[in-house]
Amino acid sequence: MTTMAAPAPATLPTTGEYKTGIWSWLTTVDHKRIGILYLVTALFFFVWGGLEAAIIRAQLAGPNMGLVTAQQYNQLFTMHGTTMVFLVIMPLSSAFFNFLIPLQIGARDVAFPRLNAFSYWVFLAGGIVVTLPILFGMAPDGGWFGYAPLTTKAYSSGYNIDYWVLGLQILGVASLAAAFNFITTIINMRAPGMVLMRMPVFTWMSFVVQFLVILAFPVITAALVFLLFDRFFGTNFYTVAAGADPLLWQHLFWVFGHPEVYILILPAFGLVSEVLPTFSRKPLFGYPVIVYSGILIGALGFGVWAHHMFSVGMGPIADSVFSVTTMLIAIPTGVKILNWVSTMWGGQIRFTTSMMFAIALVAMFTVGGISGIMHSSAPADLQQTDSYFVVAHFHYVLVGGAVLGIMAGVYYYFPKLTGRMLDETLGKWHFWTFVIGTNLTFFPMHMSGLYGMPRRIYTYDAGQGWEMYNLLSSIGVIFQAIGMTIFFVNFIRSWKKGAIAGNNPWGAPTLEWAIPSPVPDYNFAHIPVVTSRYPLWDQKAGDLVKSEAETTTGGRLKTAAELGIPMPFPTILPLVAAVFMTAMLCGLLFIHAGNLPLALGIMITCGLGLAFTLIKWLTSPLE
Amino acid sequence: MAHDASHADAADHGAEHAEEHHPQWSTYWKVALILSVITVVEVWIYYTPFRDSKLFVPALLTMSAAKFAIVVMFYMHLKYDHKLFRVLFTGPLLIAIGTLTGLMFLFGKFALHLGG
Amino acid sequence: MATAAIAESHSHGEVSHHRTSTGLNHRKVAVWAFIGSECMLFVSLISTYLIYKGRSVVGPYPHENWTDPATGKVFKEILNIPVTSASTFVLLMSSLAMVLALAAVQNKDKPMPTGWWDRQLRSSKLWLWMTALLGTTFLGFQAYEFTSFVHEGLTIRTNLFGSSFFTLTGFHGAHVTVGVLWLLALLGIDYKRGLKPADALNVDIAALYWHFVDVVWIAIFTLIYLIK
Numbered sequence A: 001m002t003t004m005a006a007p008a009p010a011t012l013p014t015t016g017e018y019k020t021g022i023w024s025w026l027t028t029v030d031h032k033r034i035g036i037l038y039l040v041t042a043l044f045f046f047v048w049g050g051l052e053a054a055i056i057r058a059q060l061a062g063p064n065m066g067l068v069t070a071q072q073y074n075q076l077f078t079m080h081g082t083t084m085v086f087l088v089i090m091p092l093s094s095a096f097f098n099f100l101i102p103l104q105i106g107a108r109d110v111a112f113p114r115l116n117a118f119s120y121w122v123f124l125a126g127g128i129v130v131t132l133p134i135l136f137g138m139a140p141d142g143g144w145f146g147y148a149p150l151t152t153k154a155y156s157s158g159y160n161i162d163y164w165v166l167g168l169q170i171l172g173v174a175s176l177a178a179a180f181n182f183i184t185t186i187i188n189m190r191a192p193g194m195v196l197m198r199m200p201v202f203t204w205m206s207f208v209v210q211f212l213v214i215l216a217f218p219v220i221t222a223a224l225v226f227l228l229f230d231r232f233f234g235t236n237f238y239t240v241a242a243g244a245d246p247l248l249w250q251h252l253f254w255v256f257g258h259p260e261v262y263i264l265i266l267p268a269f270g271l272v273s274e275v276l277p278t279f280s281r282k283p284l285f286g287y288p289v290i291v292y293s294g295i296l297i298g299a300l301g302f303g304v305w306a307h308h309m310f311s312v313g314m315g316p317i318a319d320s321v322f323s324v325t326t327m328l329i330a331i332p333t334g335v336k337i338l339n340w341v342s343t344m345w346g347g348q349i350r351f352t353t354s355m356m357f358a359i360a361l362v363a364m365f366t367v368g369g370i371s372g373i374m375h376s377s378a379p380a381d382l383q384q385t386d387s388y389f390v391v392a393h394f395h396y397v398l399v400g401g402a403v404l405g406i407m408a409g410v411y412y413y414f415p416k417l418t419g420r421m422l423d424e425t426l427g428k429w430h431f432w433t434f435v436i437g438t439n440l441t442f443f444p445m446h447m448s449g450l451y452g453m454p455r456r457i458y459t460y461d462a463g464q465g466w467e468m469y470n471l472l473s474s475i476g477v478i479f480q481a482i483g484m485t486i487f488f489v490n491f492i493r494s495w496k497k498g499a500i501a502g503n504n505p506w507g508a509p510t511l512e513w514a515i516p517s518p519v520p521d522y523n524f525a526h527i528p529v530v531t532s533r534y535p536l537w538d539q540k541a542g543d544l545v546k547s548e549a550e551t552t553t554g555g556r557l558k559t560a561a562e563l564g565i566p567m568p569f570p571t572i573l574p575l576v577a578a579v580f581m582t583a584m585l586c587g588l589l590f591i592h593a594g595n596l597p598l599a600l601g602i603m604i605t606c607g608l609g610l611a612f613t614l615i616k617w618l619t620s621p622l623e
Numbered sequence B: 001m002a003h004d005a006s007h008a009d010a011a012d013h014g015a016e017h018a019e020e021h022h023p024q025w026s027t028y029w030k031v032a033l034i035l036s037v038i039t040v041v042e043v044w045i046y047y048t049p050f051r052d053s054k055l056f057v058p059a060l061l062t063m064s065a066a067k068f069a070i071v072v073m074f075y076m077h078l079k080y081d082h083k084l085f086r087v088l089f090t091g092p093l094l095i096a097i098g099t100l101t102g103l104m105f106l107f108g109k110f111a112l113h114l115g116g
Numbered sequence C: 001m002a003t004a005a006i007a008e009s010h011s012h013g014e015v016s017h018h019r020t021s022t023g024l025n026h027r028k029v030a031v032w033a034f035i036g037s038e039c040m041l042f043v044s045l046i047s048t049y050l051i052y053k054g055r056s057v058v059g060p061y062p063h064e065n066w067t068d069p070a071t072g073k074v075f076k077e078i079l080n081i082p083v084t085s086a087s088t089f090v091l092l093m094s095s096l097a098m099v100l101a102l103a104a105v106q107n108k109d110k111p112m113p114t115g116w117w118d119r120q121l122r123s124s125k126l127w128l129w130m131t132a133l134l135g136t137t138f139l140g141f142q143a144y145e146f147t148s149f150v151h152e153g154l155t156i157r158t159n160l161f162g163s164s165f166f167t168l169t170g171f172h173g174a175h176v177t178v179g180v181l182w183l184l185a186l187l188g189i190d191y192k193r194g195l196k197p198a199d200a201l202n203v204d205i206a207a208l209y210w211h212f213v214d215v216v217w218i219a220i221f222t223l224i225y226l227i228k
């Protein structure tokens, strides 16, 4: 096993015809550019959702603070949750799916490039629909879980919840379209020799996640359709007076919601499974076990949903069954921790920023996992549910797990994305302030929770033993904010001015590091033949990629045309289709406003527009 | 669910020849006949005293499951097509049936009697 | 959603020179994944119907008569089994027509047989028309069913049964409608330039979708109509 860090070229590789204008971004079907769009959009929403959290923590820093009203507070915590789940962590993962999956399996693009662009634009449209109303004080205010009947018109008569229902429905379309695309890509577009058990773990975890998406999202789609019909057409799905069961929404939501948790965390698991071997200079310990445990987590993830509902009184049998399945699912998760630790064991560890984030994930996810196992016991959960203890748990899992894993991935893949390195010194500052801040914020929440502080209260009285813990949590946010500011400075500066990276700055083993950074639009000048799980460690470079003489001309990379590679045409149609679809659904809002003709007019016009766009799309050639 | 797809690689070369094993017209007609007969029986027992029997519901479920399977196997060619498609369909179907069953238990649609 | 996936896949047909790792077509893989996903959608809708079965506080009910206590008016059990049995049969036969259409396209390049009936079997236009017609007939039955329910006093707002019944069967009907439009698009191609064995995949994918919609109805017919 030899490592081969290619010498860094003096200049960034450029291809002849690479367009960079705004139109090129609106019409792009290149998976790498779509990945960048996802990344930048999600980072923007990260700031947005983070600011919402900062206001929440400012309000809770001391007892009886009056920074925001109870109504504003409801909107803030709802939007913080909705934003972070659907507009930050999922699209950050999507950024990596888009950018990495084709590169890791040795493909030139995804299976359906235009559908891929459509996914992004629909995501952006859905994000705008849920996010914008907060500027007008009309943001959704029913929690990220939107429990009906609370969210039905009888109890939430404003427009607030309408935006949430429509926005989530639109976001669901984006996720589903992307998932079918990636499933097909991974099944069908692997390079010769890239059998499933040689696929990089990130691709594997992404593969599992896409199945979770196609199986979990239809359930919330149905639940949202019921809520939408209740709100707009006067059906009775959640009308208790008509005999409706107040638990129907909860069950459907969590049938989706628990797999959703794995949709959020598995991509991060995949990323650290790439980072840890590279910086330990060792193959991943127990690769098949990591893969199978990932699949097992995905499958078991559909049998644990009611552990979110122990307190509703499902009865001893249901409580026991869901307790047991939840405890079971901890096993494949714990196995992964063991694998990662064993990968580092005896390795030549290099403490790059990326590696430090990955190690921090292993530690902090373990903390979150342990408090998770505590919830799996129904009697214990009855004490913890709806308290800050639960808030501590899922923030350790989602920030300590998903966000740290994604950060490890950002530092690791930034060179491949841009051709330049992120600054390591700033990176270390980012790491320490952010990780200290995260622990300072969320660890005291275990305590405030055990002292009985409930979730979702906008203020509290002094003298209940909560003051110190809340103050600590709020101070922690300052550290997190400093950390993220350092990150953004680093990110923006390094994009243009960072050190030139070269093909493989880390001496990494997987296929994406064999090609130039940034990656040319056609990815691989010729499709590599893979004979190993770690091709760059085990195979000769000449077997994988063409020589420089064959792929460059006059000091620059050859274009796709010069290499004779057909490329898909850029097209505006996915964007147009996304706009029509979103506008069509938003026409429903005018039913709420009592203007049925206008609603029908908008929906029919946009429906026709969508139909014509799709026909145009259908009949125009891809490449 | 997903890992079964690994078998797909082994069957790579079989894919092109699968076409030749497709059933032909006579099979399609026979299948249609069987489906019609089952449907007639389903509707028929609905109008007989058997409707009040304890076996009515299991009988109906069995018959519709049979119809379901026949259409999927013969008309959707899952019996003859690439293994991967079988995995792509049966995996989600099993999770769907499991979810349906779980929800029916949770909402008390099946009485569960433990220890009398 | 469905339409977008389908749209993309159609247009991707031109690039068949792309090799795939499994030897399988992209669109066919995507459609099977889509069908797997649809299983969960319909299971959610069916579960909700079953969960709410017998919980409506006012009638009309599916299988029992109901007397309005306020007016004394009697509402008869509302499901019309004979009519729905007919429409179920129609949809089953449409699946037969669909599979015959596919076989006709697959065998386009074989020499034409001499018998009149055997030649009819080779007509993709005939069987595509037949499928679309039977599908439209099914939709006609559904329209009849919906309007007669409304006349009998059951709307989507009346009770839990109405809400969950109309939503479930309405979603299914919408799927059938998409299928009919898809078939008409295939017929358009057939009239314009004739479907060839190379197009069999296009027909195959439409057929998979069509049969799946039929299979969902098989489940709905038993679970919603026949079981009390």
Ligand SMILES: [Cu+2]
Binding pocket: A257, A258, A261, A304, A305, A307, A308
């Ligand atoms: Cu859970």
